[in-house]
Amino acid sequence: MNQEFSFTLHKKQGQARRGTVHTLHGDIRTPAFMPVGTVGTVKGLYMDQVKGTGADIILGNTYHLMLRPGAEQVAKFGGLHKFIGWHGPILTDSGGFQIMSLSKIRKIKETGATFQSHIDGRKFELTPERAMEIQRLLGSDIQMQLDQCIQFPHTEQEAEKAMQLSLRWAARSREAFGKQPGRGNFGIVQGGTNEKLRLASAEGLKQIGFEGYAVGGLAVGEGQPLMLSTLDFTTPALPEDRPRYLMGVGTPEDLLESVARGIDMIDCVLPTRSGRHGQAFTRFGRINLRNAKHAEDMRPLDAEHSCPALSQYSRAYLHHLMKAGELLGMMLLSWANIAYYQSLMQGIRDAIDAGTFEDFRAATHEQWQRGDTA
Amino acid sequence: MNQEFSFTLHKKQGQARRGTVHTLHGDIRTPAFMPVGTVGTVKGLYMDQVKGTGADIILGNTYHLMLRPGAEQVAKFGGLHKFIGWHGPILTDSGGFQIMSLSKIRKIKETGATFQSHIDGRKFELTPERAMEIQRLLGSDIQMQLDQCIQFPHTEQEAEKAMQLSLRWAARSREAFGKQPGRGNFGIVQGGTNEKLRLASAEGLKQIGFEGYAVGGLAVGEGQPLMLSTLDFTTPALPEDRPRYLMGVGTPEDLLESVARGIDMIDCVLPTRSGRHGQAFTRFGRINLRNAKHAEDMRPLDAEHSCPALSQYSRAYLHHLMKAGELLGMMLLSWANIAYYQSLMQGIRDAIDAGTFEDFRAATHEQWQRGDTA
Numbered sequence: 188m189n190q191e192f193s194f195t196l197h198k199k200q201g202q203a204r205r206g207t208v209h210t211l212h213g214d215i216r217t218p219a220f221m222p223v224g225t226v227g228t229v230k231g232l233y234m235d236q237v238k239g240t241g242a243d244i245i246l247g248n249t250y251h252l253m254l255r256p257g258a259e260q261v262a263k264f265g266g267l268h269k270f271i272g273w274h275g276p277i278l279t280d281s282g283g284f285q286i287m288s289l290s291k292i293r294k295i296k297e298t299g300a301t302f303q304s305h306i307d308g309r310k311f312e313l314t315p316e317r318a319m320e321i322q323r324l325l326g327s328d329i330q331m332q333l334d335q336c337i338q339f340p341h342t343e344q345e346a347e348k349a350m351q352l353s354l355r356w357a358a359r360s361r362e363a364f365g366k367q368p369g370r371g372n373f374g375i376v377q378g379g380t381n382e383k384l385r386l387a388s389a390e391g392l393k394q395i396g397f398e399g400y401a402v403g404g405l406a407v408g409e410g411q412p413l414m415l416s417t418l419d420f421t422t423p424a425l426p427e428d429r430p431r432y433l434m435g436v437g438t439p440e441d442l443l444e445s446v447a448r449g450i451d452m453i454d455c456v457l458p459t460r461s462g463r464h465g466q467a468f469t470r471f472g473r474i475n476l477r478n479a480k481h482a483e484d485m486r487p488l489d490a491e492h493s494c495p496a497l498s499q500y501s502r503a504y505l506h507h508l509m510k511a512g513e514l515l516g517m518m519l520l521s522w523a524n525i526a527y528y529q530s531l532m533q534g535i536r537d538a539i540d541a542g543t544f545e546d547f548r549a550a551t552h553e554q555w556q557r558g559d560t561a
Numbered sequence: 562m563n564q565e566f567s568f569t570l571h572k573k574q575g576q577a578r579r580g581t582v583h584t585l586h587g588d589i590r591t592p593a594f595m596p597v598g599t600v601g602t603v604k605g606l607y608m609d610q611v612k613g614t615g616a617d618i619i620l621g622n623t624y625h626l627m628l629r630p631g632a633e634q635v636a637k638f639g640g641l642h643k644f645i646g647w648h649g650p651i652l653t654d655s656g657g658f659q660i661m662s663l664s665k666i667r668k669i670k671e672t673g674a675t676f677q678s679h680i681d682g683r684k685f686e687l688t689p690e691r692a693m694e695i696q697r698l699l700g701s702d703i704q705m706q707l708d709q710c711i712q713f714p715h716t717e718q719e720a721e722k723a724m725q726l727s728l729r730w731a732a733r734s735r736e737a738f739g740k741q742p743g744r745g746n747f748g749i750v751q752g753g754t755n756e757k758l759r760l761a762s763a764e765g766l767k768q769i770g771f772e773g774y775a776v777g778g779l780a781v782g783e784g785q786p787l788m789l790s791t792l793d794f795t796t797p798a799l800p801e802d803r804p805r806y807l808m809g810v811g812t813p814e815d816l817l818e819s820v821a822r823g824i825d826m827i828d829c830v831l832p833t834r835s836g837r838h839g840q841a842f843t844r845f846g847r848i849n850l851r852n853a854k855h856a857e858d859m860r861p862l863d864a865e866h867s868c869p870a871l872s873q874y875s876r877a878y879l880h881h882l883m884k885a886g887e888l889l890g891m892m893l894l895s896w897a898n899i900a901y902y903q904s905l906m907q908g909i910r911d912a913i914d915a916g917t918f919e920d921f922r923a924a925t926h927e928q929w930q931r932g933d934t935a
Contacts, residue, residue, distance in 0.1 A: 230888055515607070
């Protein structure tokens, strides 16, 4: 494949968009959910299972991979795709979020961020230029600018300061990205939940010009209503002809409602993290398999689903595995959740194609609320 | 399948035997390694992976399953095969070993054992009759007598007392087993490392009469030389026309050397437990993937093996996964180890069939020692 990085918008219904992102390692059908492979594995799944659920693209993380095994080392291995055995597109986050959430003793300066590794306390510096160099060494198909993330709640002044710094880092990231045929560089809109700041951020990024635009700094504690209202005024400010990526979100409800607000790509650790803790996301809503009420329920999570994790294992067995702390319980529920997320996205794509997105959205909410247990 | 439980001895070379055990749920090619599925899962593997490695039979455990989810509950689910999704033969241990090794405040009386659960301290009683009832409720194909296991080292008097009690429990277990077409009941030879006691135990069991005979109470700390010398005098005392099962052993070396001493069936948690801790067993000997020397080694564990876990993942990636504490590392190494154990057994069976077992034995030891790393 030698194609240019590009985005084709096939159809719109309301704000919801149906498209295709073209990359060096293949196409991404949007709206897309991207499973997270932080350190080079989607936790608990084999890559052929990830592919089998319908995922076109997975994530890797600059912060984690620079610490271990190291970007230069991954390059020596022939790049991240080869090292981890995933041959489709890979998006790598720039590390900004993890510097906020994971590292110890971090210091943000104009030049970049210095921080101590959460693994062994070693000191690292991450500048916009180094973040882009790492992602180039990893060989990722979509490379994110370095940004400054801030915790919620924050003052308007803090949000503005971080947004402005992120904009300056965006320009430097863009410069450092250079030209990489088939690969794309995304800018990240910041500005908290403040409309004026978000619009200024979007405007600044558009002036720099990116292959795609991400909405960052959400799902950091502000709650779903504030997150969605922020999307309401942010996505219309983004270019129609570029993919829009909502970072680190969320529940199936969040996915559906973000798509309804014009989001094309989305990633989250929630399906695998929740799976490891015994929670399944299904057509029928959330099911906590640790709950004793499932102990004698011989029904699978969803008899009609094509994924074996959803259709071939009883809730009683899943309950037993989770109570016994067995790896297989974590494996099955992680797989089941990724499979459900992907089938939700397929349902969304089909509905937009068919012009029935609003019906699909209502029916999906209704079924989640109805559930299938007493 | 409605066949009777039986054993066909196809060929002998020295003490090594090639045979087939016929059960209600299918045939077991011997010598056989039986992966351990203590609580209803071979830790870290999908059942189709277990099957794919060439395993004909897996183990379940009376002690664990009586505590959770409970034998009556498993029976309500339609039996263990259905509950866990394994459709081949299942052997269940009687719980004697776990009462020694896991339970709190145990008390052994003539009638049976009383103990407290290692999970929640609940009190249980396990008599020979109840151990057999539980295994019948589970629906296992090979049901073990209840025995009394003792720690190593022990006095001859302790070993004799436990052996004699185990013999009386053997008679009661046999009585309780009754008639179960297609299913077999195995007696367990005890007696520590003492020849006189082992021979008396074997003689007593033969007088009761079982479908198969197990050698218990080994691999409890006595070391390989003493274990093998115990087999040297124990297996010749067992009936030629019944399968012989060495319980809870061991390394690939132990497997090969036990087969050379007339053992037909063997089980151990070692391949999965070691896999979870980063150790691989291969044709080239043991490889500790946590060791830094593998960090840049892009070779798979064994490029020529049919199991993807051995042939499709680099040692560098496995090292990375283990250092990062990732589930996939544990999954892959557990799978790789079970696959290697099964291919070793296939090699053993082929060699006995071909009359080349001694050559195979020598070449295998030689390759383990040679290794393939500096």
